[in-house]
């Protein structure tokens with residue numbers, strides 16, 4: 001019969017076998033991919049869940065509300081800044097518990113209130129001196145152990161010696177609760193307060209402002225510099241050994257560990273230039289060093305992606321090189337450039353090591369007023385809190401991480417949105 | 427070989443006398459020379475793409491450049507407005523004159539030259555901007571209109587000359603990239619016309635178009651001939667025959683022969699030309 005190669009058959013055994021094998025291989029590949037994605041999602045979910053479990057309580061804060069008589073004898077109406085607020089706060093609170101008489105007990109009783117209560121009251125009176133002489137409803141956070149008790153992190157069932165609140169204190173809290181004096185509203189202080197020694201008062205305002213200023217400086221430095229460098233390298237630089245060297249170095253720079261940039265910032269910006277320590281200016285400058293390579297690389301990629309036909313079209317009607325770039329290529333590449341910049345900034349936002357080195361992990365109790373004021377940043381604030389033993393800081397650390405993640409997700413979402421919105425097809 | 431002789435003759439006879447002119451004196455009379463290429467050699471790195479090309483391009487005529495793929499038609503065309511300057515490893519020697527000026531002369535600004543020698547590309551490449559902006563961009567960067575009304579006028583006349591006005595006059599603010607391929611190519615022609623060039627170079631302007639759009643563009647080229655000098659690269663013998671008055675045949679980087687289009691298509695002097703136009707290669 002036929003001795004030459006027969007035409008391939010769709011139904012021969014060999015063909016069917018091969019088909020099956022091929023299909024099995026396809027399926028396997030698909031499952032490997034699904035498996036990998038599944039593992040990645042699982043890890044992510046674990047991370048976020050554990051953060052939420054430990055952190056969610058920090059988004060609420062137990063407050064106590066009680067009447068306070070602003071005794072004119074204890075406050076100087078002319079200068080409300082000075083006044084014995086400590087005793088006002090304590091005495092009014094003690095008035096709720098007339099049966100508590102011992103000095104020791106009285107002190108323990110006032111420890112239910114945050115230690116910052118006198119300052120909160122002072123600020124209130126300074127803001128509105130009319131209040132002097134009146135009795136007001138005063139709402140303050142309770143101190144950390146009681147906050148934790150209210151949130152169930154300290155259990156009633158635990159032996160008295162093993163928990164940070166005594167039976168007596170629990171009885172007081174129960175009484176406050178029965179009187180309806182305790183509330184657990186959303187913890188606005190977490191976002192509006194600066195750092196504090198007392199967990200119930202500590203917030204992220206300083207860190208958020210510090211991060212904002214640092215990113216602003218970082219953006220203002222790295223964005224124009226990055227674009228200019230990328231445009232030069234992509235469009236004007238002669239192709240020679242020297243520019244090759246620059247290119248290799250920029251790519252390497254992107255891979256340098258961030259701690260090295262921190263050391264550089266410490267040595268050059270603080271050491272040589274004598275810029276202030278812990279300032280967002282220095283933080284931003286250091287972060288700009290790290291963001292710059294990212295921006296240069298993504299900008300070059302976006303410039304490359306602009307089709308040459310656009311350049312030719314512009315050149316063909318007599319546009320100069322500069323006009324071709326500024327009127328056509330750069331605007332067309334802008335969505336890509338912006339995406340890269342936002343991703344670079346998001347990286348910078350989460351960067352910790354360089355900021356630690358230039359001292360942005362100091363304990364600072366007021367938000368910075370400008371780029372020269374000492375300040376913390378979100379990641380360094382997390383670092384500081386993670387280092388604090390109080391129970392309240394543990395949940396606040398997780399909450400701060402969630403806030404940071406929220407910012408990161410928002411920035412990346414903006415980047416994706418920009419990319420989608422301006423995506424072009426030529 | 428005939429052409430080789432002809433070329434060496436050109437070299438010895440000097441700039442003004444070419445064998446082509448001797449062959450068809452009328453053409454020389456009716457169409458004065460607009461651009462002249464003398465001994466043009468082009469190198470891409472070490473590779474030579476054009477060898478001693480001598481060619482005259484006549485005013486108010488369409489010159490077609492034909493030849494097999496890779497023979498250097500585009501390369502030659504791009505020499506005429508110095509678009510090769512932007513290619514890194516490209517080197518051009520020889521002389522190309524526009525009128526009396528050597529465009530490769532030391533004091534010549536290629537940017538200005540490109541305003542006088544415009545270009546239309548193979549693939550329609552409108553800017554991703556409005557139709558109006560596409561046309562207005564050139565005149566604006568060359569400072570050709572001081573007020574809005576002047577610009578409007580330039581836009582309208584350019585679009586009219588490119589036979590596109592009636593189709594787009596109601597949607598000038600819509601993106602140029604939203605037009606059909608044929609309309610886009612006419613938009614590109616209008617854009618080239620808007621800066622009022624003397625010469626328009628077209629590199630296979632119809633290769634991305636359907637026959638109807640091609641016919642429109644060809645018609646347009648024929649009309650534009652009145653006011654402009656046109657050089658067109660084409661792979662279509664029919665197109666060359668339809669739109670051009672003169673045809674130059676390139677082969678492997680050499681200009682094999684150049685003559686009136688009728689002459690080339692009915693009675694080519696070189697064997698290679700004959701083989702090419704009868705479809706024996708290329």
Ligand SMILES: Nc1ncnc2c1ncn2[C@@H]1O[C@H](COP(=O)(O)OP(=O)(O)OP(=O)(O)O)[C@@H](O)[C@H]1O
Pocket residue numbers: 470475493494495496497498499500501502513
């Ligand atoms: N940028 C470049 N770098 C290197 N070599 C090039 C470059 N452009 C063209 N060449 C070479 O120069 C020669 C002529 O190319 P050219 O583009 O002029 O041909 P062409 O006649 O226009 O061909 P086609 O009809 O296919 O468009 C070819 O061998 C090509 O490989």
Ligand SMILES: [Mg+2]
Pocket residue numbers: 499500501629
């Ligand atoms: Mg070509």
